[in-house]
Amino acid sequence: MVEIRNLQRELYRFNLRVWAAALLVLLCFGLLAARLVVLQVVRHDELAGRAETNRTAVVPVVPNRGRIVDRNGIVLATNYTAYTLEITPSRLADDADTVIDELARILTIEPRDRRRYKKLRSESKNFESIPIRTKLSDDEVARFTARRFHFPGVEVKARLFRYYPYGELASHLIGYIGRINQAEKEAMADWPDEDQANYRGTDYIGKLGLEQRYERDLHGRTGFEHVETSAGGRAVRKLGSQPATPGNTLVLSIDIRLQALVEQLYGDRRGALVALDPRSGEVLAFVSKPTFDPNLFVDGIDFDSWKALNESIDKPLLNRALRGTYPPGSTYKPFMAMAALNSGKRSASTVIMDNLTYSFGGRVFGSPESDRPGPKDMRAAIVSSSNVYFYSLANEMGVDLIHDQLEPLGFGRKTGIDLDGEVTGVLPSTDWKRRTYKRPEQQRWYAGETISLGIGQGYNNFTMLQLANAMATLVAGGQRYEPRLVREVVDVVSGTHRQLSAQSLEPIAYKPDDVAVITDAMHGVTVAGTSARVFAGAPYASGGKTGTAQAVGLRGGQKYSANRVAEHLRDHSLYVAYAPQQAPTIALAVIVENAGWGSAAAAPIARRVFDFWVSGLYPGDDDIAAVRAASAMAPIRPPVPLAQASNVQIAAPGAASAAAPAEVASEAVR
Numbered sequence: 001m002v003e004i005r006n007l008q009r010e011l012y013r014f015n016l017r018v019w020a021a022a023l024l025v026l027l028c029f030g031l032l033a034a035r036l037v038v039l040q041v042v043r044h045d046e047l048a049g050r051a052e053t054n055r056t057a058v059v060p061v062v063p064n065r066g067r068i069v070d071r072n073g074i075v076l077a078t079n080y081t082a083y084t085l086e087i088t089p090s091r092l093a094d095d096a097d098t099v100i101d102e103l104a105r106i107l108t109i110e111p112r113d114r115r116r117y118k119k120l121r122s123e124s125k126n127f128e129s130i131p132i133r134t135k136l137s138d139d140e141v142a143r144f145t146a147r148r149f150h151f152p153g154v155e156v157k158a159r160l161f162r163y164y165p166y167g168e169l170a171s172h173l174i175g176y177i178g179r180i181n182q183a184e185k186e187a188m189a190d191w192p193d194e195d196q197a198n199y200r201g202t203d204y205i206g207k208l209g210l211e212q213r214y215e216r217d218l219h220g221r222t223g224f225e226h227v228e229t230s231a232g233g234r235a236v237r238k239l240g241s242q243p244a245t246p247g248n249t250l251v252l253s254i255d256i257r258l259q260a261l262v263e264q265l266y267g268d269r270r271g272a273l274v275a276l277d278p279r280s281g282e283v284l285a286f287v288s289k290p291t292f293d294p295n296l297f298v299d300g301i302d303f304d305s306w307k308a309l310n311e312s313i314d315k316p317l318l319n320r321a322l323r324g325t326y327p328p329g330s331t332y333k334p335f336m337a338m339a340a341l342n343s344g345k346r347s348a349s350t351v352i353m354d355n356l357t358y359s360f361g362g363r364v365f366g367s368p369e370s371d372r373p374g375p376k377d378m379r380a381a382i383v384s385s386s387n388v389y390f391y392s393l394a395n396e397m398g399v400d401l402i403h404d405q406l407e408p409l410g411f412g413r414k415t416g417i418d419l420d421g422e423v424t425g426v427l428p429s430t431d432w433k434r435r436t437y438k439r440p441e442q443q444r445w446y447a448g449e450t451i452s453l454g455i456g457q458g459y460n461n462f463t464m465l466q467l468a469n470a471m472a473t474l475v476a477g478g479q480r481y482e483p484r485l486v487r488e489v490v491d492v493v494s495g496t497h498r499q500l501s502a503q504s505l506e507p508i509a510y511k512p513d514d515v516a517v518i519t520d521a522m523h524g525v526t527v528a529g530t531s532a533r534v535f536a537g538a539p540y541a542s543g544g545k546t547g548t549a550q551a552v553g554l555r556g557g558q559k560y561s562a563n564r565v566a567e568h569l570r571d572h573s574l575y576v577a578y579a580p581q582q583a584p585t586i587a588l589a590v591i592v593e594n595a596g597w598g599s600a601a602a603a604p605i606a607r608r609v610f611d612f613w614v615s616g617l618y619p620g621d622d623d624i625a626a627v628r629a630a631s632a633m634a635p636i637r638p639p640v641p642l643a644q645a646s647n648v649q650i651a652a653p654g655a656a657s658a659a660a661p662a663e664v665a666s667e668a669v670r
Helices: 007-042 044-055 096-104 111-123 138-146 182-188 193-198 209-213 215-219 256-266 303-311 329-343 378-384 387-397 399-409 430-436 447-455 464-475 512-528 602-615 661-665
Strands: 056-061 075-087 130-136 154-163 176-179 204-208 223-229 235-242 249-252 271-276 283-289 352-354 358-360 363-365 374-376 486-490 497-499 543-549 572-579 586-592
Touching: 007 044, 075 096, 075 138, 096 111, 096 130, 111 130, 130 138, 130 154, 138 154, 176 209, 204 209, 204 215, 209 215, 256 271, 256 283, 256 602, 271 464, 271 602, 329 378, 329 387, 329 399, 329 447, 329 464, 329 512, 329 543, 329 572, 352 387, 358 387, 358 447, 363 387, 363 447, 374 378, 378 387, 378 512, 387 399, 387 447, 399 430, 399 447, 399 464, 464 512, 464 572, 464 586, 512 543, 512 572, 543 602, 572 602, 586 602
Parallel strands: none
Antiparallel strands: 056 223, 075 130, 075 154, 176 204, 223 235, 249 486, 271 283, 271 586, 352 374, 358 363, 486 497, 543 572, 572 586
């Protein structure tokens, strides 16, 4: 049987298939064309930018951090360049521990390096470069470079490191920098975009002291390099750049030679000293002992060093000048006397009979065994440091009047110094007690609590900065300033100097005659009073007041004996002073913790400070252990010997004073 084919129908089907195939091909080409239009026209700018980004990279250029120098130009903080070995976790071919083990066969990698890497790794993103070794020698760089192809994701980089040439000297004042931690990174997220951009590529930030307070001035402006990169991400050529702007230089009011002298005089003892210029509010010395080496923190402090600093009973990390509060003891008496004159509660000629005891509310308030009984006016009370005179004065004035008269001097509030972390201290009042305590019986102020305020005990607690500031205000006749550590900021590019003068505050309306009464009495302390032996033979006239403050209270009726208590529980030695007597150029407050009478430890330090500042006498660098050798790491030139760092005349060693303080200390009675 023969099949009859329908050619017409087959031709129709064939044409239908051809048209369907043609439409499919046309549709595909249409889709390609549409996609091409989207990529080449609609998204041209976006994709061109991506391509350029893949081909090029913008690399931030971290600026040189600004230097810190003292008033004579001696460099206290600077920078140097060193090689670091860094790991980028996202680019490693193997796990980090294995890579570090392999690196340890080429270079020395200590356990502390591994611990630091793990800590930084936990705080960093996967694509960020993390140092495993710092300060590589040229030999170590050469050894790694020869084997670099074995270690993808590991590179040698040149980094700037902060360097403090004088090590522990003035460390609480200068502070230090450290790597930016996670909390600081999160805080930076709230910064303006411009500030965030300025910290791209920056790994370090100021952590303490002036390094922290003046971070924006010291950091500088970040630059950039626009480079063409290969497929492997390596720079091929530079397409453009904008140089980084170095940070500004801070010029301090501090004289580092004076600072070094004071720190050497303290030796291993604890304490603080603040010296101010009463004419301007400039800080001349800012000492807290013991100190620490800020170089330990720059590259990440090791565990053992941190433990030693953090757990030491001497608390070397505590800035005692700024944050240490103490009862002022008898150094408070000149301020109490000034308050009495200014408020009209007592005149300078009023005589009080001092029988060495003062009774109030059934309690007897005593005097030191060295006191002598007899009638005393205001001058005699200050010169002899009469407790009874000031017990009775405190009772007459009352706590709130004392507070209102002494608060303008800066007691119980922040001075406004250009350092972060200042504490307020305690200048008590009835309102302060209500705000401080919770139980009603604690909130009530009892009249008997006022008595001990007159001699600087009780609730009184102040910093040496507050005491020095009050002394400067008093001898300046009531003129007040916010203490200032930085005199000026120097732009290293333009050379312009931005003055940062201490802010002048509204003066206290003291009568010149009243001020003269107090300063004359304080001068009497150095001539016939409790610091007369220390200042015997001084080639200048000065004024001061010794003080002894209890470190711990004694239980009912107990008699204090330094020999029967632990060293860190003994009384503190204090001294407030100014010099010269006419037109003072320096005022200070000094405390030596647990050292006993004010004339035994604190006053001799003040004498040496005045010898240096007023008379230009200096013991010489050979006697200043704090500035002999700054540091074992010396990639930059060693520090300038302080005796050669300015044009102030230097006396020969041993010529610092007519009566050596070390000799008179043992003879002091109070």
